[in-house]
Amino acid sequence: GGRGAAPAGGPPQDDSFTKELLQDIMPLIAKRYRVLTGPDNTAIAGLSMGGGQSLRTGLAHLETFHYVIGLSSAVGMGAGRGAAAGSTPPDPTAAYPALMADIPGANKKLKVFNMYCGKDDSLVVAGNRALSQAFLAKGVNVKYIEGEGGHWFIVWRRNLRDFAPLLFR
Numbered sequence: 001g002g003r004g005a006a007p008a009g010g011p012p013q014d015d016s017f018t019k020e021l022l023q024d025i026m027p028l029i030a031k032r033y034r035v036l037t038g039p040d041n042t043a044i045a046g047l048s049m050g051g052g053q054s055l056r057t058g059l060a061h062l063e064t065f066h067y068v069i070g071l072s073s074a075v076g077m078g079a080g081r082g083a084a085a086g087s088t089p090p091d092p093t094a095a096y097p098a099l100m101a102d103i104p105g106a107n108k109k110l111k112v113f114n115m116y117c118g119k120d121d122s123l124v125v126a127g128n129r130a131l132s133q134a135f136l137a138k139g140v141n142v143k144y145i146e147g148e149g150g151h152w153f154i155v156w157r158r159n160l161r162d163f164a165p166l167l168f169r
Contacts, residue, residue, distance in 0.1 A: 018057040022064065036168075039109065043067030043167050047156050048124070049074045055115075059099040062109045067167055070115045071159045072151055076127025092131040093138060100138065107141045112166045115142055116159040118149035 014022070030037055044065045046054035051073030058068035076092050093099075099106050117128040125146070132144035145162065149155040 014060070015053075015056070017053050018060070021057060022061065026064075039064055039066040040111070041168060043069065043112070045069035045071065045163070046073070047071035048151065051075075056095070059096045059106075059113075062098070062106055066109055067112045068110065068114075069112065069159075069163050070128075071156050072117050072121050072124050073115065073128060073131075074124055075131050076124075091134060092127070093134045093140075099140065103139050107139070110141060111169070112163065113140070113142045114145060114163050114166075116145045116147070116155075116162070118151065118155040119146050120148075120150040121155070123151050 026042075029035060035041075039062065042065050044054045044058040044067070046052075046069075048071070051070035052075050054068065055070045055073055055075065058065040075095075115128055115132050117125050119125065121128075128144070129146070132142055135142045136144070145159070147155060147158060149158075
């Protein structure tokens, strides 16, 4: 289906991934498995395209997720296409209106908000740097960790080793 219009004065409509996750997958897991529920017991993390989806979904739904982790996230890709030479690049935080609407409130809710990327990840490192710097400049408590390597599983395994002990404390 196509994107519908946002309700008047409301946030943009969730994408298909977010709707499926929140309305179908998470309720099914809670019904079939013995899991702790609530935002203090719920994390969202992903890598590459899944990292971009995790950031978009998690930061738009802090009533559901208090742990948001992006690994080599697909953010800021294609920035500048069709832009006039010398024009100011768009604000990367604009893609996160719910977060930006209440930064102090978001900071209180987020127990872990980490973004990771490999220094040599030519696909997404520029977008991750720009987004994390823009978040920090606006007061968002994000931890940006840039390590050795590119868009590789060994990088993400190191990232997992770093953030897993921080979850659900």
